C-alpha cells in the first residue's frame with residue numbers, strides 16, 4: 405500500500421534520545437520499517453520546537469537537529485515525488501523565528517515545506533491551543549511571507565482566535581497537519597465544525613492524528629475511534645481533504661496502533677467501513693494531490 409503522513413516527530417525524538425538512529429530504532433518510525441511496509445511512502449518529518457526555550461535557543465536547536473538529520477541522507481522532498489520514499493520537512497513551532505522575518509528565508513533554503521505557527525503556548529506570531537490571544541502584527545507578516553515563499557501555513561496547535569485571524573488574512577490554502585474532530589472528541593487540539601468547513605473552503609487538507617487523547621476519552625480501541633472521526637468527516641463532505649497526520653514519535657499511541665507497521669491494518673479497517681477508494685484517498689491520494697498542486 406501507499407502511505408502519505410503529514411506529521412511525525414521522529415527527528416526530534418531520535419535527536420533527544422542521545423541521538424538514536426533514524427534508520428533503525430525502537431520508536432514509532434524508522435526508515436527501515438517504513439520502507440519495508442509501504443510501496444510508496446511519503447513521510448513528513450517535523451523539527452519540533454518546545455515552548456520552554458527562547459527563540460534563539462529554538463533556532464539553534466533547529467540547526468542542530470537539521471545537521472543531525474542530514475547524517476542519514478534521507479531523500480528530501482524538493483517538489484518532486486521521483487522516488488518511492490520521500491522525506492518532507494516541516495517545523496512545528498514558529499517560535500524559532502523570534503521576531504526575525506529573514507529566518508523564513510532560512511527555512512525556505514533548508515527545504516522546509518510546512519510551518520506550524522505555534523505549539524501550545526504563545527509566541528511572537530500567535531497563540532496556541534493552551535493560551536489566549538490571536539494573531540499578532542508580526543504573525544500577519546509571517547503568514548504573508550510564508551505564502552510568498554510557498555511554505556504552507558499549518559494551523560494545528562493554534563487556538564480558535566488565532567485560527568480565525570489566519571483565515572481572515574490567508575490568501576493561499578492552509579492546512580491542519582495533525583488534528584481531529586472536536587465534535588467526536590472534545591479536546592482543545594481538535595477542530596470545531598466551522599474550522600473544518602473553513603479549511604475545506606480554502607482548499608486545505610486535514611491530517612487525522614492517532615494520539616490517544618485526540619481520538620477518544622479513555623481510548624481503548626484506537627482504530628475504532630479513528631473510524632468514528634472518519635465517519636464524521638465524511639458526513640461533513642470531507643472525503644477529498646482528509647489525510648493522515650499520525651503524530652508518531654510525538655504522542656502516546658493506542659495499543660492497536662503501536663507503530664508505523666500497524667498502518668496497513670488501519671487501512672484495511674477504513675476500506676472495510678468506507679470502501680477502498682475512500683481509504684486510498686485518506687491514506688495517500690488527498691495529501692499527494694495537495695503537494696502536487698502546491699509545490700509543482
Ligand SMILES: [Zn+2]
Nearest residue numbers: 496561582654
Ligand atoms: Zn503537535
